[in-house]
Amino acid sequence: MDRIAAMVSGGATPARSDDGLGPTHDAPLGEPLTILLVEDDDADALLVAELLKDAEVEADLHRVRSLDEALAVLSLVQVDCLLLDLGLPDAEGLGAVERVAAQIETLHLPPAVVVLTGQTGDHLGVRAVAAGADDYLVKAETDGPTLARSLRYAILRRRSAAQQLALYRSEVRAAETTRLERALLPKELVRDEKVSVRVGYLPGGNGLLGGDFFDTVEREDGTLFTVIGDVAGHGPDEAALGAAMRTAWRTLVLSGTDPDDVLPLMERVLLPERGRPEVFVTLCQVVVTPDRGAMDVYLAGHLPPLLVTGTGEALRCEEVSPADRGRALGIPVRGSWRPRRVDLTDPWTAVLYTDGLVEASVVDGTAVGGAGDGLPRNRRLGAPGLRAVVTEELARGTDEIVNRILRRVRNIHGGPLVDDAALLFVGWAGHGATARGERTSTLADSVEWSRL
Numbered sequence: 001m002d003r004i005a006a007m008v009s010g011g012a013t014p015a016r017s018d019d020g021l022g023p024t025h026d027a028p029l030g031e032p033l034t035i036l037l038v039e040d041d042d043a044d045a046l047l048v049a050e051l052l053k054d055a056e057v058e059a060d061l062h063r064v065r066s067l068d069e070a071l072a073v074l075s076l077v078q079v080d081c082l083l084l085d086l087g088l089p090d091a092e093g094l095g096a097v098e099r100v101a102a103q104i105e106t107l108h109l110p111p112a113v114v115v116l117t118g119q120t121g122d123h124l125g126v127r128a129v130a131a132g133a134d135d136y137l138v139k140a141e142t143d144g145p146t147l148a149r150s151l152r153y154a155i156l157r158r159r160s161a162a163q164q165l166a167l168y169r170s171e172v173r174a175a176e177t178t179r180l181e182r183a184l185l186p187k188e189l190v191r192d193e194k195v196s197v198r199v200g201y202l203p204g205g206n207g208l209l210g211g212d213f214f215d216t217v218e219r220e221d222g223t224l225f226t227v228i229g230d231v232a233g234h235g236p237d238e239a240a241l242g243a244a245m246r247t248a249w250r251t252l253v254l255s256g257t258d259p260d261d262v263l264p265l266m267e268r269v270l271l272p273e274r275g276r277p278e279v280f281v282t283l284c285q286v287v288v289t290p291d292r293g294a295m296d297v298y299l300a301g302h303l304p305p306l307l308v309t310g311t312g313e314a315l316r317c318e319e320v321s322p323a324d325r326g327r328a329l330g331i332p333v334r335g336s337w338r339p340r341r342v343d344l345t346d347p348w349t350a351v352l353y354t355d356g357l358v359e360a361s362v363v364d365g366t367a368v369g370g371a372g373d374g375l376p377r378n379r380r381l382g383a384p385g386l387r388a389v390v391t392e393e394l395a396r397g398t399d400e401i402v403n404r405i406l407r408r409v410r411n412i413h414g415g416p417l418v419d420d421a422a423l424l425f426v427g428w429a430g431h432g433a434t435a436r437g438e439r440t441s442t443l444a445d446s447v448e449w450s451r452l
Helices: 002-012 042-054 068-073 094-104 121-131 144-184 236-254 259-273 382-395 401-413
Strands: 033-038 060-062 081-084 112-117 135-138 195-202 211-217 226-233 283-286 294-300 306-309 316-319 340-343 349-354 421-428 438-442
Touching: 002 135, 033 144, 042 060, 042 094, 042 144, 060 068, 068 094, 081 094, 081 144, 094 112, 094 121, 112 121, 112 144, 121 135, 135 144, 135 401, 144 226, 195 211, 195 401, 211 236, 211 421, 211 438, 226 236, 226 349, 236 259, 236 283, 259 294, 283 349, 283 421, 306 401, 316 382, 349 438, 401 421, 401 438
Parallel strands: 033 060, 033 081, 081 112, 112 135, 195 438
Antiparallel strands: 195 421, 211 226, 226 283, 283 294, 294 340, 306 316, 306 349, 349 421
């Protein structure tokens, strides 16, 4: 019994590459080719073997006698080309081609299909190709070189088509991800023209969506609310939950909910919305008084914000104390969230961020923070390192400050960050300022970023 026929009847696992059949599509087009011949006539099967031998084609030729056997083999192993007779015991004419075409559409790497039949007539060949075959040969008119050339061209065309399809699907997925990410970037609702809001989002290394979210809203009385949060995990489920959390937060703020009640109510939204009980959310909420003279910082398991004050040589960047930090939302332990009041002096900027930034590694020993304060190789950047980066970049000006900080951290890390990173600057230039606050929103997904 032929080796493939034995596999089909015995239910064996796919043979290894050194044992005949095996995956060959990952390699460049070359020999030996793996060919599955579907032919019930012994003389014609012998003829095909002789033609390949005469043409000096190195091929692992395997034969089955029916279409059902062939379809069973294709579900088990990968072949480069299927040589198909149109007169089989269980399939006749173009119906065989149509069944094969339907089967290989479900395969990750479909084989080429070459019809080899005793029937003459160009019209049949055209119909066979239209039904899904890559080429059509008449047995009586086929010699060794013709068969070899047809096989190689058919395999090359099929592989090229598969590569183009994979590229198209990859581009579509990337475009859909980008559209969804941009849809998740909120439009701030701030009427005070002196308030600046600059945000940036940098997807992690695999480009998948993450659960980072952020928003800024000003109430009718001038109270300024801003939030940044991170859903534990990475992917579309976390991104959807992050979007739900942001929507819930904005709804609560716009409805006039007391700031002390926002986090407890968000947790009530989280519990039924999360897909798994172990999912939690860290969050930082900052509430700035209408006179811009103080802010209340609420921490739910999140990193405390940085507070930047002064300008020029008097510029200072300090971390808000995390002493009043509460538990993350969704963690089943007792605890509440108490605000920490911070007095503000003009000008000021609150810098909120997610842990994707501080978890960046210092892979090249880059000095951060000046002489004597450089971080050692393979250590996390951490909050002190990020604070040093923010201070150094602000000393160079505020133009594209969010982009520059994200790029700087990425360069320190030596490539794409492991986790998503969100960065939010909310600032106030002071009562005497005349310029309008800057409003920018950046999704760092451009080709330029991907080449870094």
